[in-house]
Amino acid sequence: MATSDLKLLGGWFSPFACRVQIALSIKGLDYENIEENLNPKSDLLLQSNPTYKKIPVLIHGDKTICESAIIVQYIDEVWKNNATSSILPSNAYDKAIARFWVSYIDDKFFNSLRNGLFAQDDESKKKYFDELEEVLLKLEEVFNKLSEGKGFFGGEKIGFIDIALGCYLSWLKVKEKFTGTKMFDEAKNPGLVIWAETFSAHPSVKGILPETDKLVEFAIAMAQRLAAAAAAPPK
Amino acid sequence: MATNQEEVKLLGSVKSPFVCRVHIVLKLKGIEFEFVDENLANKSDQLLKYNPVYKKVPVFVHNDKPISESLVILEYIDETWKQNPILPSDPYHRALARFWSKFIDDKIVAASVKVVHSVGDEKEREKNVEESIEALQILENELKDKFFGGEEIGIVDIAAVFIAFWLPVIQDITGLKMLTAEKFPKLYNWSQEFLNHPIVKENIPPRDPLFAIYKAYYDSLIASK
Numbered sequence: 001m002a003t004s005d006l007k008l009l010g011g012w013f014s015p016f017a018c019r020v021q022i023a024l025s026i027k028g029l030d031y032e033n034i035e036e037n038l039n040p041k042s043d044l045l046l047q048s049n050p051t052y053k054k055i056p057v058l059i060h061g062d063k064t065i066c067e068s069a070i071i072v073q074y075i076d077e078v079w080k081n082n083a084t085s086s087i088l089p090s091n092a093y094d095k096a097i098a099r100f101w102v103s104y105i106d107d108k109f110f111n112s113l114r115n116g117l118f119a120q121d122d123e124s125k126k127k128y129f130d131e132l133e134e135v136l137l138k139l140e141e142v143f144n145k146l147s148e149g150k151g152f153f154g155g156e157k158i159g160f161i162d163i164a165l166g167c168y169l170s171w172l173k174v175k176e177k178f179t180g181t182k183m184f185d186e187a188k189n190p191g192l193v194i195w196a197e198t199f200s201a202h203p204s205v206k207g208i209l210p211e212t213d214k215l216v217e218f219a220i221a222m223a224q225r226l227a228a229a230a231a232a233p234p235k
Numbered sequence: 236m237a238t239n240q241e242e243v244k245l246l247g248s249v250k251s252p253f254v255c256r257v258h259i260v261l262k263l264k265g266i267e268f269e270f271v272d273e274n275l276a277n278k279s280d281q282l283l284k285y286n287p288v289y290k291k292v293p294v295f296v297h298n299d300k301p302i303s304e305s306l307v308i309l310e311y312i313d314e315t316w317k318q319n320p321i322l323p324s325d326p327y328h329r330a331l332a333r334f335w336s337k338f339i340d341d342k343i344v345a346a347s348v349k350v351v352h353s354v355g356d357e358k359e360r361e362k363n364v365e366e367s368i369e370a371l372q373i374l375e376n377e378l379k380d381k382f383f384g385g386e387e388i389g390i391v392d393i394a395a396v397f398i399a400f401w402l403p404v405i406q407d408i409t410g411l412k413m414l415t416a417e418k419f420p421k422l423y424n425w426s427q428e429f430l431n432h433p434i435v436k437e438n439i440p441p442r443d444p445l446f447a448i449y450k451a452y453y454d455s456l457i458a459s460k
Contacts, residue, residue: 051338051373065330067337077326092314096302103304104288
């Protein structure tokens, strides 16, 4: 089960790296966690992900795997173990549904959240956060349908969609701090409110999501850098 | 498992490269299906019911269960009908195949769409053409065998039908050159091999009508600027 040839090139602040950590934790795998500074990007990062130069990268022996959703599927397929630790559903249709929603989350949820947090003006901020609200309404529906009252998008156990969305919980707490509004509206997203608690308390998740205060500091610094870059004269 | 009683439907449009991907795989695996030609300017109730999130094609329906997003559909088909697999069996190569298929969508298709829509803004267009070329170079470097799938076509080749067939149409209409035999000899040769593959050849749309549709769209874009 334990293996010494697994390395994760990630960052404590990165929701995508968190996904991989959660997946590795579900499978009970030992690995070396390498914190990537990103400023400047390390040689290891540039060599192992020359296409995107982004974290996370999973290094498994002499193999490198990039893109968090792809890494999670890789981990699930290599360490098939037993049914209790599988991340993707076993049936092809349910797998397709899970992949669809993870793709949706990466496309719609992430962009609205990130763009909203770092928008330079209030009008844009509102636009993105309104979009985010729409997305959350949709995900509330999905949660109610897929969880069948059992606690996770994956049903009884934490699954692909849970990991893909749950990795953002700390960043949603940052949004709470920045905007003063709760990350999930109790009236509109009651299911997600409970899910967030259940997910955060899961033994494979505890200790992996970054602390809110530390992340808020990080986000403020990032917002300042982006504002400075936006104000800088074009090169 | 797949049997003769399967009801298989593909909602799509002949002009869509994403629909074409699914079409090719269904033919490659010899799966019988009903093609529902969608008028994207007047979407059917069926389409809206089966893909309420994006309201786009392709939508694949298997025994009344719908799936959207072409790459998700391709994986589902491969897992359900095991003949002529389009994904490798080992997890590492599967991860690579997924990576490159996504790269094609995120970097090449996206850049090409931007190239088309940036008509009238020379600076923006130049930037998008640059991005397109950079992405094609990365793919050129990646190609090691006859096909991305090795000796036989796989999911990456099928995802790249956009590059082999649609990109040249875009190039002819816009007058811009991104994929050329001189700049990308491996990719160019690949595109010829791919288009001559017995299944692909029979299942790409006729070029002239496609060209006409895209040209009309492009002319309307220019007119609107």
